[in-house]
Amino acid sequence: MTGKENFEPLDELFRKTFQDLPATPTASGWDTPSPRVWQGVQSQIKPASTGWALQTWALLAATAVIVAVGLYFTFGRTEPAPAPTPLPIEQPIAQPPTVESAPKEAAPATAVEKTSAKPSGKIRPSTTTEPRPNPAVNSSTPRGAENRGSHQATPLPGSNPAAPNSTEREKEGKGN
Amino acid sequence: MQQYSDQELVSGVLRGNPAHQSALYQQYSVPMFRVLLRFARDRAEAEDMLQDGFIRVYRDMGQFRSEGALGGWIRRIMVNTALSHLRKQRDFIRDVPDFSAFESKLRTEEDFASNMDAETLLTYIHKLPPGYRAVFNLYAIDGYSHEEIAEQMGISIGTSKSQLFKAREYLKRILDKSFIS
Numbered sequence: 001m002t003g004k005e006n007f008e009p010l011d012e013l014f015r016k017t018f019q020d021l022p023a024t025p026t027a028s029g030w031d032t033p034s035p036r037v038w039q040g041v042q043s044q045i046k047p048a049s050t051g052w053a054l055q056t057w058a059l060l061a062a063t064a065v066i067v068a069v070g071l072y073f074t075f076g077r078t079e080p081a082p083a084p085t086p087l088p089i090e091q092p093i094a095q096p097p098t099v100e101s102a103p104k105e106a107a108p109a110t111a112v113e114k115t116s117a118k119p120s121g122k123i124r125p126s127t128t129t130e131p132r133p134n135p136a137v138n139s140s141t142p143r144g145a146e147n148r149g150s151h152q153a154t155p156l157p158g159s160n161p162a163a164p165n166s167t168e169r170e171k172e173g174k175g176n
Numbered sequence: 177m178q179q180y181s182d183q184e185l186v187s188g189v190l191r192g193n194p195a196h197q198s199a200l201y202q203q204y205s206v207p208m209f210r211v212l213l214r215f216a217r218d219r220a221e222a223e224d225m226l227q228d229g230f231i232r233v234y235r236d237m238g239q240f241r242s243e244g245a246l247g248g249w250i251r252r253i254m255v256n257t258a259l260s261h262l263r264k265q266r267d268f269i270r271d272v273p274d275f276s277a278f279e280s281k282l283r284t285e286e287d288f289a290s291n292m293d294a295e296t297l298l299t300y301i302h303k304l305p306p307g308y309r310a311v312f313n314l315y316a317i318d319g320y321s322h323e324e325i326a327e328q329m330g331i332s333i334g335t336s337k338s339q340l341f342k343a344r345e346y347l348k349r350i351l352d353k354s355f356i357s
Contacts, residue, residue, distance in 0.1 A: 007344040007348065010316070010344055010347055010348050010351065011315075011316035011317075011344075013292070013297070013351070014301075014312075014317050014347075015316060015317050017292070017293070017294045017297050018210065018214065018294055018297070018317055019317070021210060021294055023207075025206045026295075030213075030219075030295045030298075031206055031209055031213065031294075032206060032209070033205055033206075033209045033222075033223050033226050034223060037205070037223050037226050037227045037230075038198075038201055038205070041201065041227055041230045041231055041234070042197075044227075044231045044234075045197060045231065045234040045235070
């Protein structure tokens, strides 16, 4: 292979010739491309965007959505309201079943409890007061004496009436 | 036509401004066409390369870094585009074993009657096989090293040296008796 110096004049000729060309196109036009080149380039490059680019609009829309969601979770979401406390309903005090012959205060507690245990279908406020037997009455009068007077079954003829309970039996025993 | 600085051209092209796009083409089309004429086999192929090259310039303008000159960046894109075109040709890298057949194409009266201006030298370059032409352009005129040429063209360094030597031989045979040495 021949040394590099043998071709240096050749390289220099081509290098200088092509690098020292004037800035302006030559008169012959050999270094001027035809107009079709620019037309081809124009058809390929993207047209100038009018107004804001699509990406800008997409970015704005995404930002707006994020802000809206953030505001919703910050301010728009209210705490769940506590369950409303049922207002006390004024209800008539449950009346024990009417017993014609028995006074109310002497009514047996069991009767009152049975009555109050009946489903009334309405919420019964806890403040409802139950008629309670008077302790003073209980201490002087044997409990249920009046009741037995009115509700005691008539003994069958010829039967030995048994004392209704131990208290009565005691009383009867003392009396005897 | 209004003259813009490189920075104005770049920012305008990035905005898609038609005036800046046109100004960039007007400013660089002629020097780039001169480069591509050396790599192409004829004017039509050089225009195809120029069109593809400018499309890449507009498309990749966002990758331009202002550290270097805009003209140098565009020139590199044009050279790469030219090499891409040449690589598609089947006889891109090949030897020309029958030198006499090639020489007979050049030894015409009108070849030697010229005063060896750029246009005339271009006619000689166009008659070289594509591989010879590319390596000679890159090495002798554009100042690339064999390593760079091998990397750019996807060939070995030895092939680059061989192609350069043969290109020079052909050109020298045409020119030596009249103008060189």
